[in-house]
Amino acid sequence: MLDDTSLQSFPVTADLVHGAVELTAGERGLRPWRLPERARRQIHDDGAAKVVADPSGVRLRMRTAADRLLLQVMPLDRTVHEDPLRPAQVYDVLADGELIAQPVAEPARAGAAQDWLVDVAAACPSGRLLDGERLVEVWLPAEEPTELIAVHSDAPVEPAPEDGLRWVHHGSSISHGAVAVGAAHAWPAVAARRAGLDLVNLGFAGQAMMDQYTARAIRDLPADLLSVKLGINIVNGDTFRLRSFAPAVHGFLDTIRDGHPETPLLLMTPIWCGIHEHTPGPVDIEQVDDGGGPRSLARATGHPAEVAAGRLTLTIIREELARIAAERAAEDPHLHLVEGPALYGAEDANTHPLPDALHPDTATHRLIGERAADGPLRAVLDETARTVRAS
Numbered sequence: 001m002l003d004d005t006s007l008q009s010f011p012v013t014a015d016l017v018h019g020a021v022e023l024t025a026g027e028r029g030l031r032p033w034r035l036p037e038r039a040r041r042q043i044h045d046d047g048a049a050k051v052v053a054d055p056s057g058v059r060l061r062m063r064t065a066a067d068r069l070l071l072q073v074m075p076l077d078r079t080v081h082e083d084p085l086r087p088a089q090v091y092d093v094l095a096d097g098e099l100i101a102q103p104v105a106e107p108a109r110a111g112a113a114q115d116w117l118v119d120v121a122a123a124c125p126s127g128r129l130l131d132g133e134r135l136v137e138v139w140l141p142a143e144e145p146t147e148l149i150a151v152h153s154d155a156p157v158e159p160a161p162e163d164g165l166r167w168v169h170h171g172s173s174i175s176h177g178a179v180a181v182g183a184a185h186a187w188p189a190v191a192a193r194r195a196g197l198d199l200v201n202l203g204f205a206g207q208a209m210m211d212q213y214t215a216r217a218i219r220d221l222p223a224d225l226l227s228v229k230l231g232i233n234i235v236n237g238d239t240f241r242l243r244s245f246a247p248a249v250h251g252f253l254d255t256i257r258d259g260h261p262e263t264p265l266l267l268m269t270p271i272w273c274g275i276h277e278h279t280p281g282p283v284d285i286e287q288v289d290d291g292g293g294p295r296s297l298a299r300a301t302g303h304p305a306e307v308a309a310g311r312l313t314l315t316i317i318r319e320e321l322a323r324i325a326a327e328r329a330a331e332d333p334h335l336h337l338v339e340g341p342a343l344y345g346a347e348d349a350n351t352h353p354l355p356d357a358l359h360p361d362t363a364t365h366r367l368i369g370e371r372a373a374d375g376p377l378r379a380v381l382d383e384t385a386r387t388v389r390a391s
Contacts (some may be wrong), residue, residue, distance in 0.1 A: 008156065009066065012060070012148040015159040019058040019200055021217065029149035030059045032140070033390040034202055036220075039213035053077075056142035056176050056183045057063035057201025061160040065133040069119040072205040074147040075105050086317035091118050095134045097193060100124055102182055105146075108293045117152075117310070135160050142176060142183040162198035165381070168221050170214060170306045171229035175203025175273065179359040181230060187343075187360070190369025195377045197225065203278035207217070213297035219259030225380065226256065226263050230268035232358075236283040238302070241310040242358075245317070249324050257332070266336050266379045267325050269318040270346035271368065275300045275357050276293040298358035343368045 012055070014023055020032035033040065034054045036149065043049045053076075056191045071091070079088050090102040103123035108115035116174065120138070130136070140146055151157050167190045171174060177186025183201075184193075190198035200221065202214065208230060218226065218325055234240050240248060255267065276283070280302030288297045302311060318339065325337040344352070344367065352364040360368060 004152075006155055007152040008075065010148060010151045010153070013064065013159070013203060014160075016062060016151070016157075017148065018061050018162055018198065020055070020200075021221065026074070026147040029072075029147045031076075031145075031147045034058075034204075035214065035217050038187075038271075042213045043345055045207075048204065048211075050077075050145055051176065051204040051207055053145040054143050054176070054205075055140040055146055055201055056186060056203060057139075057189060059139040060148070060151070061135070061137050061162070062151070063133055063135055063158045063160045064153060064155050065130055066136075066155040067074075067129050068154045069120040069136070070091070070106075070152040071120070071138060072149040072152060073116050075119060075283065076147060078143040078144070082145045083297050084364065086143070086179045089144040090182050091120075091141060092137075092139040092182040093120050094122070094137040094139070094184060095130060097135075099182075100129070105144075116167055117335045127337050131244070133341065135261055139184040139189070139322075141287065142178075142180070142186065143275045155253070164192075164196040165224035166200065166222055167192055167197040167225040167227070167377075168200045168202065168218055168223040169227045169229070170202040170218060171227075172203065172208040172233045172361060173205030175201065175208075175229055176205040177201075177365070178205055180361070180362045180365045181249065185362050185365050186187060187365040187372065188367035190366050191372040191377055193292050194370060194373035197377070202244060205238070206233055210234075210248045212251070212255060215252045215255035223260060223263055225266075225377075225384075226260060227266035227268055227338075228256070229270070230267035230321065231340070232273060232312055234312055234317065235270075235276045235312055237279045238280060238282040238311065238360075242311060242312060242316065242320075243310055245312060246320055248322060249321065250328075253324075253328070253335070257269065262332050262334050264336065264384060266376055266380065267321060267337050268338040268376075269321045269340040270314045271340040272346050272349065273314060273358060274346070274349065275352065276306075276314045278304050278313050278315055280304075280306050280313055285356075296356045298356050298389065299372045312366070324337050337375065337381060338372075340381070343371045361383065367385075
């Protein structure tokens with residue numbers, strides 16, 4: 001397929017790639033990262049190193065009238081494909097904001113281990129890509145680190161700059177897009193498209209632990225809007241006690257504010273999660289089969305009585321974050337508290353249950369993203385617009 005002379009070849013350059021914090025030269029192309037090299041040097045946990053390399057939220061943006069479009073890549077970790085309980089690692093392809101295909105990377109030819117192609121047109125129901133020139137976005141898989149090599153198409157490809165405000169968001173696996181099929185379906189991606197924002201998704205599965213290297217990265221990134229969603233990983237990992245939690249939150253926010261003293265900052269509390277509302281962690285993930293095939297199921301291993309000793313639940317974390325936001329309000333009028341249950345609450349579990357008792361599925365990600373866009377994001381954007389007009 002790479003030898004097809006009817007296709008033009010365009011190397012992937014930095015102006016095609018959006019949503020990455022840093023791009024480094026790989027063996028054959030560009031490798032996107034979601035934390036800078038200085039921060040990555042300070043990571044001494046294999047899980048944290050893995051999710052920082054995952055390209056959730058990273059996408060190519062181009063204008064083209066191509067009927068055939070292939071992305072040449074080099075997947076760097078295919079192990080997630082070997083786990084039948086993990087979602088498919090698809091490339092979400094959108095044309096003018098509409099999902100048109102979800103292809104996967106396939107070897108270009110037998111024996112060529114480094115040549116992988118994402119054939120967009122072949123994954124479209126019509127077998128053709130576009131009808132006239134359109135804005136095409138290709139969202140990389142959420143959990144498959146990848147080197148980007150080239151775009152092959154039957155029409156010119158032009159970079160398409162973002163035209164929205166830059167939104168930098170940090171959160172847990174829920175923000176990372178866990179369980180959702182396709183990174184464009186993670187709730188921050190849904191919210192960003194609906195609100196017209198340029199997303200940098202720093203959702204790190206299992207790693208929203210208020211690490212200072214993450215705070216410094218957010219501090220140093222250009223941003224028009226910031227948000228941090230804290231809590232579920234703290235309970236899942238049982239990593240803080242009540243005594244240490246509030247000072248850590250203050251320190252995390254202080255570091256961000258060193259670089260963004262007046263940027264609107266949303267402090268988001270955890271969405272509803274029944275197993276941890278009143279029961280501390282750590283969490284245990286079991287593999288079960290209740291007649292519908294194997295699946296993962298999360299359960300809390302703590303005991304409600306341990307709250308008296310300072311162990312944390314989601315309910316306590318929400319109370320603490322609300323208290324912290326109120327304490328900081330006088331000196332930080334641009335800090336906004338967002339209650340997670342307003343995006344997904346106990347009543348939503350009746351119609352949109354968490355399939356593993358911990359993570360939302362694709363439809364629930366859409367629900368959360370739409371509520372975030374229409375609620376807190378829209379409110380902050382409107383307030384910012386009023387302030388700009390008044391000045």
